[in-house]
Amino acid sequence: MGDLVPEKSHKFQFDKSTRELAERLIKNYLSAHIGNITLAVSLMLVVAIATGVQVKMLEPAINEVLGKGNRDLAMVLPVLFFAISVVKGFASYGQTILMQKTGLRVVVALQNQMFHRIVDADLAFIYKGATGKLISRFTIDLLFLRDAVTKAFTGIGRDLIKVLVLVAVMIHTNWQLALMVIFVFPASIWPIVYIGKRMRSIADQTQQRLGGITSFLDEVFKGMRQVKADGMEAFERRRAAEEFETVFALHYKAGKTRSRTYPIMEIMIGIAGSGILGYAGYRVIAGDNNIVMDINAGQFVTFFLAMVVAYQPVRGLANLNASLQQGMAAAERVFSMIDYKPKIVSRPDAIALEVKKGEVCFKNISFAYEEGKQALSSINLLAPSGQTVALVGPSGAGKSTILNLIPRFYDADHGQINIDGVNVCDATLDSLRAQISLVSQEVILFNDTVRANIAYGCPGAKESEIIEAAKAAAAHEFISELADGYNTEVGERGVKLSGGQRQRISIARAMLRNTPILLLDEATSALDSASERKVQQALGRLIDGRTTLVIAHRLSTVTNADLIYVLNEGRIVEQGTHSSLLAEDGLYAQLCRIQFEDNTALGGDRATSQQKTSTSANKA
Ligand code: ATP
Numbered sequence: 378m379g380d381l382v383p384e385k386s387h388k389f390q391f392d393k394s395t396r397e398l399a400e401r402l403i404k405n406y407l408s409a410h411i412g413n414i415t416l417a418v419s420l421m422l423v424v425a426i427a428t429g430v431q432v433k434m435l436e437p438a439i440n441e442v443l444g445k446g447n448r449d450l451a452m453v454l455p456v457l458f459f460a461i462s463v464v465k466g467f468a469s470y471g472q473t474i475l476m477q478k479t480g481l482r483v484v485v486a487l488q489n490q491m492f493h494r495i496v497d498a499d500l501a502f503i504y505k506g507a508t509g510k511l512i513s514r515f516t517i518d519l520l521f522l523r524d525a526v527t528k529a530f531t532g533i534g535r536d537l538i539k540v541l542v543l544v545a546v547m548i549h550t551n552w553q554l555a556l557m558v559i560f561v562f563p564a565s566i567w568p569i570v571y572i573g574k575r576m577r578s579i580a581d582q583t584q585q586r587l588g589g590i591t592s593f594l595d596e597v598f599k600g601m602r603q604v605k606a607d608g609m610e611a612f613e614r615r616r617a618a619e620e621f622e623t624v625f626a627l628h629y630k631a632g633k634t635r636s637r638t639y640p641i642m643e644i645m646i647g648i649a650g651s652g653i654l655g656y657a658g659y660r661v662i663a664g665d666n667n668i669v670m671d672i673n674a675g676q677f678v679t680f681f682l683a684m685v686v687a688y689q690p691v692r693g694l695a696n697l698n699a700s701l702q703q704g705m706a707a708a709e710r711v712f713s714m715i716d717y718k719p720k721i722v723s724r725p726d727a728i729a730l731e732v733k734k735g736e737v738c739f740k741n742i743s744f745a746y747e748e749g750k751q752a753l754s755s756i757n758l759l760a761p762s763g764q765t766v767a768l769v770g771p772s773g774a775g776k777s778t779i780l781n782l783i784p785r786f787y788d789a790d791h792g793q794i795n796i797d798g799v800n801v802c803d804a805t806l807d808s809l810r811a812q813i814s815l816v817s818q819e820v821i822l823f824n825d826t827v828r829a830n831i832a833y834g835c836p837g838a839k840e841s842e843i844i845e846a847a848k849a850a851a852a853h854e855f856i857s858e859l860a861d862g863y864n865t866e867v868g869e870r871g872v873k874l875s876g877g878q879r880q881r882i883s884i885a886r887a888m889l890r891n892t893p894i895l896l897l898d899e900a901t902s903a904l905d906s907a908s909e910r911k912v913q914q915a916l917g918r919l920i921d922g923r924t925t926l927v928i929a930h931r932l933s934t935v936t937n938a939d940l941i942y943v944l945n946e947g948r949i950v951e952q953g954t955h956s957s958l959l960a961e962d963g964l965y966a967q968l969c970r971i972q973f974e975d976n977t978a979l980g981g982d983r984a985t986s987q988q989k990t991s992t993s994a995n996k997a
Contacts, residue, residue, distance in 0.1 A: 398708045410479045420472035421534035427465040429542035432683045440675035480527040480761045484519045499719045500786045509592025517587045525704020532697035536690035543687040550680045558649045573698035575634045580703035583627040638695040722803040732806035734859040734895035735924035736764035742792035752778045753947045767929040770944035776928045782895045813894045814887040820879040822871030828863040834890045851911040852887035884915045897927040
């Protein structure tokens with residue numbers, strides 16, 4: 378009864394890329410679970426045979442027990458039926474959990490592989506893809522994939538075998554009638570193939586939109602403070618409603634397309650069933666009401682039941698193609714992520730960088746994030762060992778880009794960056810980054826304890842070292858006053874701490890790493906004077922003795938720097954000390970004048986208005 382329908386349909390449907398995807402899944406992920414899969418399929422076989430036997434038992438029950446009053450069979454049949462039900466129940470349980478476990482294991486393997494790719498990926502790749510979209514590959518795409526894997530085996534192992542067994546029961550009961558039924562079902566191949574194709578394209582669109590929703594939610598939840606402050610709740614509600622509506626439409630379309638298998642299969646059953654009933658009725662009316670087509674009452678009921686029971690697995694097989702297509706759409710996206718190869722890697726012949734002096738030298742560096750839009754042009758810069766070099770300049774001048782190139786977050790297009798004479802591209806990434814600490818104005822804290830956040834870059838740090846670092850960063854005092862001290866959870870992105878406290882934790886982190894090179898992007902946000910002074914003192918201790926490149930926003934940092942580079946539109950336009958640059962009376966002097974004016978207006982040495990400075994400088 379239609380046993381070849383889905384087989385053929387998925388053969389038709391399997392274009393080259395689908396076959397490649399399936400082969401890759403089987404070879405790389407499923408083959409590791411061959412034991413569980415074999416056991417599951419064996420149990421499916423047990424379930425299928427048990428179903429066929431139970432259906433076939435109706436024949437003696439009607440003919441022998443009801444028809445002829447066979448007492449022995451009347452005793453045996455119920456016991457046998459019960460025993461088979463028990464076996465069937467446990468076999469179903471076993472095969473379901475084995476297949477679930479296999480599907481979930483495949484998901485975990487893929488999740489790990491994808492996460493490794495993301496962690497090793499170039500920053501450019503991460504920034505290009507919206508984080509929500511990346512996250513949705515780990516969740517939504519893998520759910521579709523798991524569904525396809527589980528259903529493929531259940532479909533082939535359980536449903537197909539069940540259909541085959543029930544067809545065998547039908548043939549055994551009456552082969553002429555069986556032929557009639559088997560003949561009807563191949564007619565449903567084409568609609569099912571068509572449904573599968575539609576499902577693939579709808580699945581593609583749906584998965585993309587779901588990625589968009591994850592991104593949107595991530596963005597709004599993180600920016601909720603701004604949403605509220607700007608009174609944008611109604612706008613966001615409208616945006617959300619549009620997103621949800623689009624996904625509703627796609628889900629609904631998928632549901633409608635998939636559900637077309639119901640009328641198709643019902644009509645097939647209807648044709649086969651009514652044909653058999655009609656023919657039987659015709660023969661009875663023709664005069665033989667006991668024997669119809671050489672079939673007795675017990676056989677007729679058995680045959681009919683086998684056909685009806687086969688409906689569910691046949692429909693399962695018809696749906697299988699749709700699920701497989703959805704799964705393959707997901708697999709394509711997942712594999713495209715797994716196949717991503719980062720450009721910034723350690724060269725095969727890379728050496729472990731050993732920093733003795735910590736001198737950083739840029740030789741004729743040019744770099745563009747995007748083609749044709751130069752972020753840095755011909756930069757020559759020297760940060761001598763143990764000295765502090767300040768980078769100043771208007772917004773967008775390229776200051777952060779200079780810091781980004783040192784630990785190779787990006788690679789320069791031209792030129793060379795040397796640390797103690799070694800090209801950073803000739804050093805292994807691990808050894809290079811182990812020499813550098815980054816303290817950024819955007820403090821990144823993780824949802825963990827204060828202790829774990831301080832020790833983030835030094836997993837093996839001792840308690841005493843963590844406390845020492847916190848003391849040097851002027852953080853020990855406030856940490857001790859927290860409810861659980863160093864065990865206090867800081868909340869997502871450190872929301873439970875103040876801005877100044879977060880900054881001091883990040884300074885403590887750099888203290889603990891104790892690297893010879895420090896990249897510092899000073900915070901622009903205003904802190905109260907007491908907090909500001911503590912951060913300043915902590916920074917002073919951190920900078921001491923290290924080669925520091927600092928994007929300087931505070932006037933005191935600039936004036937105390939050993940050397941100042943002034944950047945404008947990706948070029949170094951001036952360099953020197955504070956006094957020599959003032960004497961030059963160029964861009965630096967102009968920036969200083971604006972800042973002094975601001976500070977006088979603010980009433981203190983709190984150069985916190987870099988943006989204002991930059992805007993004014995740009996205007997100038
Ligand atoms: P600010 O003081 O405002 O932080 P900056 O001097 O640090 O500015 P950079 O962040 O280095 O400036 O930016 C230099 C140029 O590179 C700018 O024109 C900026 O638009 C561009 N840029 C920065 N980051 C990226 C990125 N990830 N992708 C594309 N362009 C970028």
